[in-house]
Amino acid sequence: MISEVKDLLSLVKDMVNLVKNIKDTLPNGENREELESKLKDAERKARALEAGVAKELGYPLCRCDFPPTIMLETSEQKVFRCPKCNKVEDTQDLCETFAIPKRDYSGFI
Incomplete structure (x- = not known):
């Protein structure tokens, strides 16, 4: 299932x-402007979909942007860090708060 979701996001x-x-x-004009607008909307929706999948997999989300940014676990410090704003969340606190078993999800996304 995870492999299929990852393939879909990649597609x-x-x-x-x-x-x-x-x-x-x-060329510049109405068609290009309309396509740019739809493209921005599609990118935003794709990021929201990716964030939703990450949340279901147990990744914390940072609210520094919308859609939320996926926080990634750093191997050196064992914390989750937002790649955009560098906000940090301790993995142990997060796992205890949400009863998440400690696992390595880094290969999924």
């Missing part, structure tokens, strides 16, 4: 990148 990102490349070939 969505690839499609967004493909549309970005196509957009860059269009």
Whole structure:
């Protein structure tokens, strides 16, 4: 199941990148502006989907941006760190608060 979700997220990102490349070939005008708007919306929805999957897998989310940013566990300090704002959450406190078993999810996303 996790493999399929990861593949789906990868496919969505690839499609967004493909549309970005196509957009860059269009002349300036109404069609390009409409495509840029829809592309921004698709990117936001893809990030929200990725954040939702990460939350279900037990990753903490940082609210420094919307959609929320996935906090990643650092191997040296055993804390979760936001890659955007560098906010830190202790993994032990988080696991105790939410009764999350300590596991290594780093290979999933």
